[in-house]
Amino acid sequence: MYDIKWIRENPETFDKARARRGLEPLSAGLLALDDARRAAIARLQAAQERRNAASKEIGAAMQAKDAARAEALKAEVAGIKEDWPQLEAAEREAVGALDKALSEIPNAPLESVPEGKDxxxxxxxxxxxxxxxxxxxxxxxxxxxxxxxxxxxxxxxxxxxxxxxxxxxxxxxxxxxxxxxxxxxxxxxxxxxxxxxxxxxxxxxxxxxxxxxxxxxxxxxxxxxxxxxxxxxxxxxxxxxxxxxxxxxxxxxxxxxxxxxxxxxxxxxxxxxxxxxxxxxxxxxxxxxxxxxxxxxxxxxxxxxxxxxxxxxxxxxxxxxxxxxxxxxxxxxxxxxxxxxxxxxxxxxxxxxxxxxxxxxxxxxxxxxxxxxxxxxxxxxxxxxxxxxxxxxxxxxxxxxxxxxxxxxxxxxxxxxxxxxxxxxxxxxxxxxxx
Structure with a gap:
């Protein structure tokens, strides 16, 4: 199974190895899947960071007796919690799509292997x-x-x-x-x-x-x-x-x-x-x-x-x-x-x-x-x-x-x-x- 990091760093080498097996280039599609995975992970992390920060801000607002701000922050946290299952599902789907694609790619032949169709x-x-x-x-x-x-x-x-x-x-x-x-x-x-x-x-x-x-x-x-x-x-x-x-x-x-x-x-x-x-x-x-x-x-x-x-x-x-x-x-x-x-x-x-x-x-x-x-x-x-x-x-x-x-x-x-x-x-x- 390939390391997507290696493919990102060596897309031409990866596609050349596929060509030797008679297969079409695939690096661009895999990197698009990896971009989607990274974006989904980033959205989930950003939501988690914002939830944690907002929770702390609620405490500060309550100490400052700013009820309106505290309620707004609570509503924001509630919204993040409501969206959380969809964010997790999106991350699982993006990770799964990339893992599935990588799992179906054959190994690269060594340079000493002769090229041929059958x-x-x-x-x-x-x-x-x-x-x-x-x-x-x-x-x-x-x-x-x-x-x-x-x-x-x-x-x-x-x-x-x-x-x-x-x-x-x-x-x-x-x-x-x-x-x-x-x-x-x-x-x-x-x-x-x-x-x-x-x-x-x-x-x-x-x-x-x-x-x-x-x-x-x-x-x-x-x-x-x-x-x-x-x-x-x-x-x-x-x-x-x-x-x-x-x-x-x-x-x-x-x-x-x-x-x-x-x-x-x-x-x-x-x-x-x-x-x-x-x-x-x-x-x-x-x-x-x-x-x-x-x-x-x-x-x-x-x-x-x-x-x-x-x-x-x-x-x-x-x-x-x-x-x-x-x-x-x-x-x-x-x-x-x-x-x-x-x-x-x-x-x-x-x-x-x-x-x-x-x-x-x-x-x-x-x-x-x-x-x-x-x-x-x-x-x-x-x-x-x-x-x-x-x-x-x-x-x-x-x-x-x-x-x-x-x-x-x-x-x-x-x-x-x-x-x-x-x-x-x-x-x-x-x-x-x-x-």
């Missing part, structure tokens, strides 16, 4: 591994899973509708093994602290990481089932990613600089309405309403954040390297990057069944954009508290990793070889066959 203009920066050459036509994951009798989309549809799946037997265990492997790697070797956060959060948490208010239609909300009116008016949100609770743990705090960077990881179910995904990836597990993901979150200083971004991305890459899954790394262009991001790397894993690379991880540095929304600060050794910088990344999406393993390790007979790094989690199973 995903077709993202820039590949690295390619790792060679796609396997099959001596048969590779199948897609859902063909293999259903062929093994271990991936049930029809059963899931009966329970919950489209974009759900029921994985069974060794395939369910393989999914669990992937999550355990990733969490062990990030905690034991990469220095992240494992956290088991709530899956239900309040509005403030979703606002803090910028899912609200702009992306409300992409979220699932639920209300408490206790008949409690207060609960019904303040719904919970199912988290779209563990980024939400993990990042918000720093909200409203002033953290000692010596404790930074904070590095957290969590394996959680995630929930997304996929409101804008009609007709896309309708078959299989690529785009689900519910999926499991291992998330990485860092909270750090401005000076450390870009280096931390490179480090976080490398931690996610290590997952794919140990699984021996070919992938490529791309930096997203200005037209494809997320709302809260300053810069994003996507890792795209090779899927032989589709014959193309598909996203499996996004690692983003957000600067102080989220920290301002949730008032997350740190105390430097010298000086006043400053806003932290936040980063988040998939380390990686477990469901998509399962897809990638199924497709890359498939055999001619439809069985699935278990990657070596996962076998310790699979109870000795090295080949998944039909049960």
């Amino acid at each position: 995903e077709n203009e993202n820039v590949e920066v690295l390619r790792w591994g060679e796609p396997r050459q099959f001596d048969f036509t590779p199948k897609e994951h859902f063909e293999l899973g259903e062929g093994l009798g271990l991936m049930d989309f029809e059963g899931a549809a009966k329970l919950s509708g489209a974009r759900f799946v029921v994985n069974k037997g060794k395939l369910a265990r393989l999914e669990r093994a992937l999550a355990q492997f990733m969490l062990n790697l990030h905690t034991d070797e990469h220095g992240y602290q494992e956290v088991n956060p709530p899956l239900l959060v309040r509005d403030a948490a979703m606002f803090g990481t910028a899912q609200l208010p702009k992306f409300r239609e992409d979220q699932f909300s639920v209300t408490a089932g206790r008949g409690d009116a207060a609960q019904e008016q303040a719904p919970f949100w199912l988290i779209p990613t563990a980024e939400v609770p993990l990042t918000n743990l720093a909200g409203g705090q002033i953290i000692d600089e010596a404790l930074l960077p904070l590095r957290m990881t969590a394996g959680t179910y995630c929930f997304r309405a996929e409101a804008g995904a009609a007709g896309r990836d309708t078959r299989g597990m690529i785009r689900q309403h519910q999926f499991f993901k291992v998330e990485l979150v860092s909270v750090t200083t401005a000076e450390q954040s870009l280096e931390e971004h490179e480090r976080m991305t490398q931690c996610a890459e290590k997952v794919l390297q140990l699984l021996e899954l070919p992938y490529r790394k791309v930096v997203l262009c200005t037209g494809d990057m997320g709302f809260a991001s300053q810069k994003t790397y996507d890792l795209e894993v090779w899927l032989p069944g589709q014959g193309k690379y598909r996203e499996i991880s996004s690692c983003s540095v957000c600067g102080d954009f989220q920290a301002r929304r949730m008032n997350a600060r740190y105390r430097p050794k010298d000086g006043a508290p400053r806003f932290v910088h936040t980063l988040n990344g998939s380390g990686v999406a477990v469901g998509r990793a399962l897809i990638a393993v199924i497709e890359n390790y498939q055999q001619a007979d439809g069985s699935i070889e278990v990657p070596k790094v996962l076998r310790p989690f699979m109870g000795g199973t090295d080949i998944i066959t039909r049960e």
Whole structure:
């Protein structure tokens, strides 16, 4: 979230950053809203000052036995009191209008981010591994899973509708093994602290990481089932990613600089309405309403954040390297990057069944954009508290990793070889066959 003071001091820089995202100039409109806010605050303060002064003058007039002046002053104070609710309402409305406008503005891309309109203009920066050459036509994951009798989309549809799946037997265990492997790697070797956060959060948490208010239609909300009116008016949100609770743990705090960077990881179910995904990836597990993901979150200083971004991305890459899954790394262009991001790397894993690379991880540095929304600060050794910088990344999406393993390790007979790094989690199973 932007600081209106900074926009007032740097209107051209602000509009230039918007132009890089393909957005129209907005500084003039925001400054007009800020002028209205300032004017409303000034009117309220002036009325308060005049009320206080008039109250003192009433006492002086009464001491001087000037009844007419005392009555006139009393009438003036009564008029101010009568107007007070409207003045307060005008101030709330002006402050709210500016806050709403600021909350819906995306973050500014870093200068190193390439300009472009959409995903077709993202820039590949690295390619790792060679796609396997099959001596048969590779199948897609859902063909293999259903062929093994271990991936049930029809059963899931009966329970919950489209974009759900029921994985069974060794395939369910393989999914669990992937999550355990990733969490062990990030905690034991990469220095992240494992956290088991709530899956239900309040509005403030979703606002803090910028899912609200702009992306409300992409979220699932639920209300408490206790008949409690207060609960019904303040719904919970199912988290779209563990980024939400993990990042918000720093909200409203002033953290000692010596404790930074904070590095957290969590394996959680995630929930997304996929409101804008009609007709896309309708078959299989690529785009689900519910999926499991291992998330990485860092909270750090401005000076450390870009280096931390490179480090976080490398931690996610290590997952794919140990699984021996070919992938490529791309930096997203200005037209494809997320709302809260300053810069994003996507890792795209090779899927032989589709014959193309598909996203499996996004690692983003957000600067102080989220920290301002949730008032997350740190105390430097010298000086006043400053806003932290936040980063988040998939380390990686477990469901998509399962897809990638199924497709890359498939055999001619439809069985699935278990990657070596996962076998310790699979109870000795090295080949998944039909049960």
